[in-house]
Structure formats: C-alpha cells, structure tokens
Amino acid sequence: MKPVLRLTITAVAVLMAGQALAEVTFFERENFQGRSFTAQQQVPNLQRSGFNDRASSMIVGGDRNARWEVCEDARFGGHCMILRPGHYPSLSAMGLNDQVSSVKPVRRNGRDVDERMAPAPLPSQVTFYENEGFQGRSFSSDKQVENFASTGFNDRASSAVVLGQRWEVCNNSRFGGDCMVLNPGRYPSLAAMGINDRISSVRALEGNVRVDERRLAPAPLAVYDNRRRQNERIFEADVTSVRAVVGPPEQRCWMEREEVAATRGEANVGGAVIGALIGGVLGHQVGGGVGKDIATAGGAVAGGVIGSNVGRNNSGTPATTRDVQKCATRPSTAAPAFWDVSYNFRGVEHRVQMTTQPGATIPVNAQGEPRS
Numbered sequence: 615m616k617p618v619l620r621l622t623i624t625a626v627a628v629l630m631a632g633q634a635l636a637e638v639t640f641f642e643r644e645n646f647q648g649r650s651f652t653a654q655q656q657v658p659n660l661q662r663s664g665f666n667d668r669a670s671s672m673i674v675g676g677d678r679n680a681r682w683e684v685c686e687d688a689r690f691g692g693h694c695m696i697l698r699p700g701h702y703p704s705l706s707a708m709g710l711n712d713q714v715s716s717v718k719p720v721r722r723n724g725r726d727v728d729e730r731m732a733p734a735p736l737p738s739q740v741t742f743y744e745n746e747g748f749q750g751r752s753f754s755s756d757k758q759v760e761n762f763a764s765t766g767f768n769d770r771a772s773s774a775v776v777l778g779q780r781w782e783v784c785n786n787s788r789f790g791g792d793c794m795v796l797n798p799g800r801y802p803s804l805a806a807m808g809i810n811d812r813i814s815s816v817r818a819l820e821g822n823v824r825v826d827e828r829r830l831a832p833a834p835l836a837v838y839d840n841r842r843r844q845n846e847r848i849f850e851a852d853v854t855s856v857r858a859v860v861g862p863p864e865q866r867c868w869m870e871r872e873e874v875a876a877t878r879g880e881a882n883v884g885g886a887v888i889g890a891l892i893g894g895v896l897g898h899q900v901g902g903g904v905g906k907d908i909a910t911a912g913g914a915v916a917g918g919v920i921g922s923n924v925g926r927n928n929s930g931t932p933a934t935t936r937d938v939q940k941c942a943t944r945p946s947t948a949a950p951a952f953w954d955v956s957y958n959f960r961g962v963e964h965r966v967q968m969t970t971q972p973g974a975t976i977p978v979n980a981q982g983e984p985r986s
Contacts, residue, residue, distance in 0.1 A: 636654070636675055636682070636719060637652055637653065638672060638673070638717060639651070639652040639673045639675070640652075640668070640714065641669065641670060641671045641672060641673075642665075642669070642670060643670050644670045644703055644704045644706075644711075645671060645797055645798040645799070646671050646673065646780065646797075646798075647797065649665075649668075651663050651665040651669075653717055655719070656716075656717065656718030656719060657717050658688060658690070658716050659688040659689065660716060660717070661688070666714075667712050667713055667715060668714075669684075669710075669714040670704065670706075671702055671703050671705060672697070672702050672705065673700075673701050673702070673820070674697050674698065674699045675699060677699065678698070680699050681696050682717060682718070682719055683695070683696050683697075683730075684697060684710060684716075684717045685715060685716045686710060686714065687715050687716065688715045688716050689716060690716050693709065693713075694730055695731070695732045696720060696730050698732070698734055698735070701735050701778050701779045702732070702735050703777075703778060703798055703839070707733075707981065708732055733843035733844065733846060734843065734845075735778075736777075736778065736839065736841050737778065738777060738779040739754060739755070739756045739776075739778060740754070740755060740775070740777070740796070741754040741774065742754075742771035742773070742813065743771065743772060743773040743774065744767075744770050744771070745772050745773065746772045746773050746805070747802050747803070747951070748800070748802065749773075750772075751767075751770075753771075758815075758816065758817035758818065759816050759817075760788050760789070761787040761814065761815060762787070762813065762814050762815065762816075768813075768814055769811050769812055769813070769814060770811060770813075771809075771810075772804055772811060773804060774796065774800075774801045775800050776798045776799055776800075776837070777839045779798065779820070780796065780798070780818070781795070781796050781816055781817065781818050782795050782817050783796060783809060783813045784813070784814060784816070785809060785812040785814055787814045788815060791814075792809075793829060794829055794830070795819060795829050795830050796834070797831070797834060798834075799833070799834025799836060799837045800836070800837045801831070801834050806832065807831050838984070840985055841985070841986055842977075842979075842985045843979075847979065847980055848978070848979060848985055849977070849980070850976070850977060850978075851957040851964070851975060851977075851978045852958050852959075852975055853955060853972050853975060853976060854957060854963070855954075855955070856953055856954070856956075856971065857953065857954040857955075858950035858953055858971070859950055859953065859954055859967075860950050865942070865944075866942055866944060867939055867940065867941040868940060868941075869940075870938050871935055871936070871937055872935065872936065872937075872938045873934070873935050952967045952969055953967065953968045953970070955968050955976065957976055957978075959978055959982040960982065962982060964982050968984075
C-alpha cells in the first residue's frame with residue numbers, strides 16, 4: 615500500500631471515530647418522555663427503526679463542534695434543520711414535531727447554513743419557591759447543588775418549576791437520602807411527594823438515564839420555556855385583553871340559633887295534665903252542689919286545653935330551638951393565580967397564560983412566541 619493512500623485511510627478512520635463519539639437520541643413525546651431511539655451514524659430512513667414521524671424531543675450529544683441534520687423526508691429531503699449539542703425538549707418550534715424521517719451527522723468542517731441552524735438550546739434550569747403556588751422567595755440553578763445550606767434555601771422549597779431536562783432532588787446533601795426525579799414542568803406543591811421543605815441537594819439528569827418509576831414524581835403541569843434564545847430577534851406585540859384568574863370561590867359558614875316547629879298536632883301531654891289539675895281545683899271552689907261538680911269538670915277541661923298549648927307557637931305547634939349551620943359563597947379574595955392574556959402579532963391573535971400582569975405590549979420572537 616502506498617504511503618499516501620495509507621495516510622488517507624487513517625485520516626478517514628480518525629474522522630469517522632470522532633463522529634462516532636457523537637450521538638442523537640429521539641424521544642416519542644416532549645420533555646424526553648416515552649420510547650426513545652439513539653443513532654450514532656446517519657439513518658437515511660427512520661421507517662426501519664420504527665421511529666418515522668414519531669420524534670417530539672431529542673438530545674444531541676458530542677463536543678461543542680458536533681452537528682446533526684434532521685429532515686422531514688427520507689434520504690435527507692424536505693425541510694431540514696441543523697442542531698448543535700444540547701437538550702431540545704420540544705421540536706414544535708422548529709416545525710418538526712412528529713415529522714423527522716432521516717438524520718445524519720454534519721462534518722465538523724462543514725459550513726453551518728444560518729437559515730437551517732436551529733436556535734442553540736438553553737441550559738436546563740430548576741427554580742424552587744419558598745411557598746406553594748410559586749410564591750415567596752425563590753432560588754434558581756442551572757448546575758448541580760450538593761448542599762443547599764450554602765444557598766440559604768436548605769429545607770425551604772415548597773413548589774418548583776423545571777425547564778429543559780429532568781432534575782433529581784434529594785432530602786440529604788450530596789444526593790443522599792430519599793430522592794425523586796422531576797420531569798420538566800410546574801409543581802405548585804411538593805407536599806404530595808413528601809418532599810415539602812425537605813430538599814437539600816439537586817442535580818440534572820441526562821435524558822437517556824434510566825430511572826426507576828417509583829422515583830418519578832407525579833406528572834407536573836405543563837410549562838413553556840419562554841427564555842430568549844441566543845441571537846434571537848425580539849419584537850413587541852400589542853396586548854388586546856387581560857383577564858385575571860383567581861382561585862375558586864370561597865365558602866364561609868356560621869352557626870345560628872333558630873326556632874324550629876315540631877310536627878303539627880302533637881299535644882303537650884305534661885302541660886295538659888298539670889293544667890287539668892289546676893283547673894279542677896279552681897273549678898271546685900266555684901258554686902256548690904251540682905253546679906260545683908259542673909264547675910269542677912269544666913275547670914279541669916279548660917285547664918287541660920290551656921296546659922296542652924303551653925310552649926306552642928301561634929300555629930299551635932310546640933316551639934323548640936336548635937343551632938343551624940348557614941353558608942354563603944363569596945368570590946375568592948386571594949391574589950390572581952395567573953393572567954389570561956391575548957395579544958396580536960402580525961395580524962394573528964395569540965393567547966398565553968402569564969404569572970405576572972403584562973403591560974401594553976409583550977416581547978415575542980419572529981413566530982409570535984412569548985419571550986421573557
């Protein structure tokens with residue numbers, strides 16, 4: 615073999631080995647959920663892998679110079695995007711959600727075409743809040759924290775927002791004790807997981823790391839990562855309507871003492887007996903002879919009737935009282951949980967939920983997506 619040919623083959627082998635170190639992993643659902651498929655070399659048709667038009671999120675591995683091209687048609691046809699290393703929790707913004715059909719590594723010395731280059735992925739981030747519902751003091755990190763004591767947030771977190779990739783939270787420092795894995799999303803309360811005011815360390819997990827399902831936290835509320843991407847152009851969109859959304863109505867109850875009527879027609883037996891005795895005595899003292907007997911009988915009858923009505927109300931029914939609970943529903947007096955905001959950008963109406971009240975305009979990118 616000629617030396618020149620041997621050198622050429624060696625160079626190609628080195629290049630291929632370098633590319634083999636890079637890999638791309640596709641996930642069936644957003645936020646790196648569901649089935650996955652990993653490729654370390656070009657795949658002209660994902661149909662054979664059973665992953666055609668199924669990818670909704672992906673992770674690109676390799677050094678900072680690695681590039682992968684994903685295309686909507688087989689054999690790298692149709693709409694294509696070039697991705698740099700990082701985590702891509704959603705392919706929707708690129709117009710490739712459930713549309714990737716082929717993928718290949720791009721040579722390191724290849725030229726990046728700007729219009730095909732996807733925005734650089736943002737670093738993963740987790741934010742903890744001191745109170746439930748994302749209230750109170752907060753602490754954010756895009757790096758692992760071995761001990762929260764140094765941050766002043768040890769055993770203080772009651773709610774959290776996770777962006778980018780999964781994060782593992784532990785109740786002891788240096789990732790000891792009981793640990794749980796939080797998927798990207800909003801967690802308005804950590805109490806149900808048994809980790810309220812108990813988090814002491816946290817670290818990010820790669821999307822392809824297998825996790826025991828028993829360590830997975832319950833499914834969070836959806837979250838939209840509105841952080842500005844690198845070199846992304848920002849515009850101002852006019853806000854057309856704002857509606858504050860508060861918590862559910864509050865029910866307030868109290869006790870009142872009320873007069874309650876017993877069943878109609880029930881006689882006061884005790885009162886009747888006493889009234890008859892008193893009436894008979896009084897009647898016996900009136901007149902003499904037969905008239906005295908008649909007066910005695912009449913007094914007993916009248917006394918019985920009067921006695922039986924003792925304790926009755928005007929309707930003739932015995933009156934009693936008891937404590938009765940009464941309730942009334944009033945609008946919630948709590949602060950708004952979020953704001954429903956509508957805005958218009960380039961003639962298209964959009965809607966978004968925001969945790970802070972907006973002004974007359976909100977920042978958006980070229981696609982009309984909100985940015986912070």
